[in-house]
């Protein structure tokens with residue numbers, strides 16, 4: 043795609059979205075890559091970020107508009123279709139962008155890439171979108187034009203039908219609607235204060251002083267904080283510098299809460315964090331006083347990221363290896379606690395990772411279940427007698443949650459559940475975690 047006349051934020055967004063949707067790359071990775079490659083920063087980078095995340099959260103709704111106003115949207119070249127949808131998103135959701143700006147970048151891009159026929163189509167389409175903007179922002183439009191209740195939920199809350207069906211069957215229609223409504227809002231910012239950092243007391247003082255006037259601020263045991271991005275700017279004016287200096291980490295409050303609820307901080311050691319990724323949970327454990335922690339993950343980039351996290355936070359070095367957890371124990375000493383933060387469908391974190399909605403399909407679930415079973419089975423094999431397995435997912439899918447544990451307990455009757463936690467489904471929850479502690483009696 044030629045960059046010459048497309049404004050930088052839209053150009054970066056389209057490139058990153060293509061990389062995410064067509065090549066399956068992680069959205070943040072694709073966005074960072076394109077911002078660096080095209081030397082885009084400041085306001086343009088902020089707009090590109092807002093476009094990518096906002097569009098993916100609302101992609102189902104804007105696609106419904108395309109289907110409504112165009113006869114054969116499926117015939118558009120994929121990138122052209124994404125450009126139509128991105129312009130629709132901008133019109134319906136970003137109030138501050140003037141009509142002429144959206145119309146002109148879309149028309150110029152379509153003319154340059156696909157010629158005058160599609161440019162006329164783009165112009166006529168955008169006229170319809172602007173004319174019907176108020177109606178397109180109201181649920182009635184989707185209720186009236188969707189074929190049935192599930193198609194309405196899918197269009198208005200921008201959720202693939204298979205997820206609507208899964209949640210309706212698993213949790214009932216009312217809860218499915220609440221979950222659908224929850225995932226369409228951006229997740230709040232979750233922060234973790236490093237208790238080992240010299241600046242910790244000052245940081246805590248800062249947000250405790252402003253707690254009363256920050257309605258969206260939630261604090262969990264004084265070191266875990268969640269708030270909107272606007273509030274974070276007030277509470278932590280130096281956030282980027284504090285992160286760089288190792289005083290703060292980004293981590294969702296729910297991901298911290300489940301560790302606390304499952305007793306992290308007083309788990310028997312050594313602990314093996316089997317699916318450690320970039321080490322969000324590993325670092326939490328070390329910051330909360332666990333000493334003998336070992337971490338592994340089969341993804342070398344994530345393992346490298348984890349080692350850098352340990353350095354950034356000034357944490358003591360721990361054994362970290364690239365390894366799968368479902369085949370063998372990569373250490374000599376048997377662990378007393380095995381943390382399985384398993385690979386899962388991620389349907390509980392769609393508000394933060396909205397690309398998952400458009401990448402996952404029902405076909406992905408059986409291999410994930412097989413891996414979850416094998417990780418549990420292998421953990422039981424290598425666990426020290428009297429030890430515990432902590433099983434966590436960030437998904438809303440009973441087949442990956444309770445059903446996996448029932449299956450495991452069926453095969454391993456010596457184990458029982460000693461702790462359990464799941465995020466409550468209420469109107470303020472945006473992210474959902476599920477977990478249990480299993481101990482051998």
Ligand SMILES: C[S@@+](CC[C@H](N)C(=O)[O-])C[C@H]1O[C@@H](n2cnc3c(N)ncnc32)[C@H](O)[C@@H]1O
Pocket residue numbers: 316317318319320321322323324338339340341344365366367368383384385386413
């Ligand atoms: C939910 S993420 C873990 C997030 C991480 N614990 C954190 O808190 O930042 C799941 C991780 O499982 C890893 N994984 C995939 N297959 C695996 C396997 N066979 N054994 C162990 N880990 C695996 C993935 O690479 C991914 O990093």
